[in-house]
């Protein structure tokens with residue numbers, strides 16, 4: 001079930017993603033740089049980071 005709580009974000013939206021994560025999860029998020037080809041959850045750019053607990 002934890003798979004659902006992952007947010008992908010580009011550099012620009014990293015802060016927003018962290019805020020969203022804290023609001024939804026009430027846990028400390030971990031920001032991790034990714035090599036995978038994922039799309040940002042907030043725009044059409046390629047994601048640079050993965051946010052998860």
Ligand SMILES: [Zn+2]
Pocket residue numbers: 009010011012013040041042043044045
């Ligand atoms: Zn973005």
